[in-house]
Amino acid sequence: MSETSRSAPQSAVRPIIVGWLAGFATVSIWAFWIVGTRHAVMHHLPPAAVGLLRFGVPALVLAPVAWHIGLVPKGLTWMKGLGLFGSGAPFFLVVALGMGFAPAAEIGPLLPGTMPLFVALIGWLVFRERLERIRIVGFLLILAGVVCIGGSGLLLSGTGAWRGHLLLLGGACLWGIYTHAYRRSGLSALQAAAVVGLWSFLILIPFGAPPLAAAVRDGLGGAIVGQLLLQGFLSGIVGIVLYGLAVDRLGASRAAALSPLSIVLAALIAVPTLGEIPGLAAMAGIALATLGVVLASGVLRPPAPDGKA
Numbered sequence: 001m002s003e004t005s006r007s008a009p010q011s012a013v014r015p016i017i018v019g020w021l022a023g024f025a026t027v028s029i030w031a032f033w034i035v036g037t038r039h040a041v042m043h044h045l046p047p048a049a050v051g052l053l054r055f056g057v058p059a060l061v062l063a064p065v066a067w068h069i070g071l072v073p074k075g076l077t078w079m080k081g082l083g084l085f086g087s088g089a090p091f092f093l094v095v096a097l098g099m100g101f102a103p104a105a106e107i108g109p110l111l112p113g114t115m116p117l118f119v120a121l122i123g124w125l126v127f128r129e130r131l132e133r134i135r136i137v138g139f140l141l142i143l144a145g146v147v148c149i150g151g152s153g154l155l156l157s158g159t160g161a162w163r164g165h166l167l168l169l170g171g172a173c174l175w176g177i178y179t180h181a182y183r184r185s186g187l188s189a190l191q192a193a194a195v196v197g198l199w200s201f202l203i204l205i206p207f208g209a210p211p212l213a214a215a216v217r218d219g220l221g222g223a224i225v226g227q228l229l230l231q232g233f234l235s236g237i238v239g240i241v242l243y244g245l246a247v248d249r250l251g252a253s254r255a256a257a258l259s260p261l262s263i264v265l266a267a268l269i270a271v272p273t274l275g276e277i278p279g280l281a282a283m284a285g286i287a288l289a290t291l292g293v294v295l296a297s298g299v300l301r302p303p304a305p306d307g308k309a
Contacts, residue, residue, distance in 0.1 A: 015249045016249060018245070018249055019245065019246050019250040020246075022243075022245040023243075023250060023258040025242050026239055026258070027258050027261040028265060029234050029239040030259075030262035031108070031269055033230060033235045034104055034107050034108060034111075034262070035266055035270050035273055036226075036227065036230045036231075037099055037231070038107065039273065040227055041096050041099055041100045042099075044223055045211065045227065047096035047097050047100075048204055051092040051204050052204045052207075052212060054232060055201040055204065056201050056232055057228065057232025057236050058194070058236040058237055059194075059198045059202075061237060062190060062198070065191055066194040066195055066198045069187075069194070071199065073185075073187060073191065075186060076185060079181075080184060082181075083177045086174040086178055086181075087177075087196060088197065089199075089200035089203050091171050091174045091175060094174065095167070098168040098171065099168075100164065101162075101163045101164030102161050102164025102165055103276045103278065104269070104274055104276055105266065105277075105278035105282055106149045106165070106168075106278070108263030109142075109146065109289035110168040110169060110172070112172075112259050113142055113263055113289040113292070114142055114289075115179075116139075116142075116259075117172070117296065118176030119179045122180055126180070138294065140292070141288050141289070141292030141295065142293065142296060144292070145285040145286065145289030146285065148282070148284045149286070149289070189244060193240060197236070246258070260289075260293045260294055263286055263289065
């Protein structure tokens with residue numbers, strides 16, 4: 001076998017390996033973001049302050065992109081603009097507030113776990129998009145997982161966790177709206193991130209800057225730097241780039257199928273860092289929601305009759 005023929009399979013395999021590594025790194029960032037955000041809002045920083053850190057770095061880094069297309073990009077209707085902006089400051093504030101009530105192990109299934117459900121539901125109700133049978137089964141499993149996680153706490157619990165559950169589901173709905181608005185906006189991923197990040201940063205300044213200044217005076221500079229790296233750099237920039245790399249190398253379905261790993265990782269990380277051990281009902285819900293996300297992503301759908309993906 002010639003050296004050229006040996007190198008051909010290796011060159012074909014290398015992008016796939018890069019894609020899987022990028023995907024695993026992405027879901028790891030998501031998991032640490034869930035636990036780190038809950039820790040911040042539970043201990044020393046209000047949601048608006050954490051949100052300011054989250055959008056400050058992307059707003060600064062992507063400022064040239066926002067300058068080029070403008071704060072209100074040409075051709076973007078106000079309905080689509082509102083849908084895009086919903087994924088910024090509104091999404092973060094709703095989710096961060098919900099994280100103050102719900103344990104970290106329950107955040108994964110209720111937030112990234114239900115995002116595909118809301119995307120599909122909005123697509124079916126508003127845009128008449130068709131759903132494959134295997135994906136419908138996945139969505140039903142996600143719903144079953146949500147019920148297991150919420151349990152009686154959705155109605156009767158005095159711990160306030162039900163408030164977190166509803167807020168997290170609201171955040172997932174906002175992300176579903178954003179997904180459809182982005183698809184129809186005509187903007188690239190960087191352009192959408194630049195506009196949403198800059199608007200969110202500007203709106204959060206009067207609400208987030210005072211508590212950040214107070215935290216610095218109280219000697220919490222180290223915690224702020226840690227959140228700046230986690231929220232702004234890792235989640236706001238590195239995670240977006242790595243996820244795009246995973247989609248390019250693996251395809252959308254394979255990349256989406258990795259999202260359940262963030263659910264499991266967040267639950268595992270929360271045990272030593274936050275001392276939160278999920279109960280049996282929550283663990284059952286995590287398992288159901290994880291399986292549901294895999295099915296709903298479409299990665300296990302039967303191949304098309306012509307053999308095309």
